[in-house]
Amino acid sequence: MPKRKHSDEPPPNDTKRLATTPTQVASRLDLRYCMPGNVARSTFDKCSADLGRSDFQGAITGATSTIDDLHDSLIALLDIRAISYSRTMQFDKAFQDASLMIRYAPLRAAGYLRTAELYLLQCRQLAAMRISQQGIKSVPTDRYDEQKQLQDCYNAAKTRQEKRINFITKLPYDLLCQVMDHLPIYNLAQALQVCRDWRDRMSVYPKPWASIYLMESGIGCSEKGDEINSVMNVLPHVSRNVEKIHITCLESEQCEKLFSMIIKGTFNRLQRLQLAICTTSNYCRFMLALWQTKDTLQELCIVTVDENSPVAPIGVILSTCRNLQRLECRQHRITATADGIGAVSTSRPSSLLELDLAFAQIDTAVLAPILRCCRKVRKLNIHSCQIEAIDLMRAFCPDVKSFTINVTAHDTPSTEEDNQHIISSSSASKRTTEPSMGLTHIMMHLTQERTADKPIRLLTDNSNTLNNLSLTLPIDNIPNLVQHWSPLRSLVFSKLIRLDVTFGVVLSDVVATVIRHGCPILEELFIGNTESISLDIFQAISQLRRLKDLKLAEIPYVNEQGMIQMFESFAGRQQGQERACTLRAIELSGSEFEVSDAILQALADIPSLERIYMSELTTMDRYAFDRFARKLRERSPPIHTLHLSDLECVSEEAIIDLSAVESLRSVELFGLRHVTSQSIEKLYSNKTIALETDVT
Known part of the structure; x- marks a missing residue:
């Protein structure tokens, strides 16, 4: 082995072997890594001088004494700041300072006592007792005064806890239920978050939690948003009682939170979920929420107005919620696509009974798999689709009883009783193998159709x-x-009770023939948004022997003589005979034609009228309505309901005459410029009349 070469210089980059002199060591130890503030400046200067004189013990003694003083001052200052924060209701900051007191001085009672006092200010006696017990265990037993203070604090908190009356737990359950019935849902949600006892007792009463309605009152309304969040926070605790959730105008974040709460809870009774005019960026969390309720959910409604919202995954919804009976999806600004709808399972038909789809456009290729899956549907509404949807309905939905196509209005002409009959009759169809008898409700908007083959065949x-x-x-x-x-x-609708029709001048003769010969038992007729009503139409209406309700709205022109003859025909029928008048209600609204004195006089002569509705009508004769009201008072027909709105021709004298009609029971007056409170007092004086008016 070669010998190591001797050299006076150390090897390069070998700092560990460098010689260090005592002077160099002293200079390193004298370095200052932190400078003091004004409070300890004098002590720092004195200790620095002792260090410079090598009086190390003096520097240690002086620094230690000042550190102890500064530690006591720190604890005292934290205590004062915690008190100040609590007096200004900043409890979060006060608790932070109290926690620092315990951290810096765990063997002293000050931090535990201050924390306990803060808990007592918030009426949290149990928390104050716990922190006092923690202090008793941490503070040395030889500090008798501090131990006594902690024990006294514990005893005070215990006494207050024992004297505290929990009204919710002490109140009899039946009285508690009555109180909850009169509280808004937001207040109930706040009460559930007070303590566990309140939550456990109030969450078992099902009635107030059965229907949850959440609606944002306006953009930037933080108070309403806090109330909605409060309700959402308690949803998992009351989820077993919730049967219906209806939310309106919520933002995407609030919707996402609602879906999270549904996933978190146990909604084993939820039957209806409605999302009206809500914003959502995607439907992933929504579908997870639906999966949680797929066994009980029966009705689902999705309404969006944002054109940037994604298409609702109808195919996935139908495949997931097999017990769904009603599905309404209205996205008028969005075009339905196959990718957006999602795959529709055809292996197991859906139990859906009512389907309502409204998009900016939905192609028959997209619609076909949906209808193929919904073979049991009995009420079908489709908007913005091709007329070929009629063939799809006939091919895939043999049990349909109500069919609406391309109608912009939300409600159909059927009544609530009719809807209930349509849906409930499905159970009867399950018990029989007889084929469907046919449609009972049809509503078609056909203004853009060039041919009539498919609608005519359906009718x-x-x-x-x-x-x-x-x-x-x-x-x-x-x-x-x-x-x-x-x-x-040539068609005869032998069971038709109600007819709503809008048509142009060219088809007036066709419509007149349908009314005259095709509707033998018609009871309700509504003609609206029509250019004009000819003499033939009025003559056809006058031949309806069972007509009870007639509505004419948004009509620019009518044949005046024809309208007068129609009213005279109804007035001329004698009660008790075969051709007795059956007309009970008439509505004239939003029309541009002039209502003459002769029309009003003929209307007042109808002896069977019970309800009259007039709105936005014009007349050239300013006294025509006065004579109409006077005739109603003199003839005293069985009229019991009268609605007048936005009429320039109604005067004070007319209102006074109407107040004398003995049979009148309900009067609604709005937008009558020439009516003052003087004549309104006459109506108020008649105790048998229920009056609603904007006249003050």
């Missing part, structure tokens, strides 16, 4: 079963329009 096949029919026929002058719709003349 022909169901002419013997229809109860309600609403038709919006083409208004434009389409070539061969009359020829296309002439087959309507």
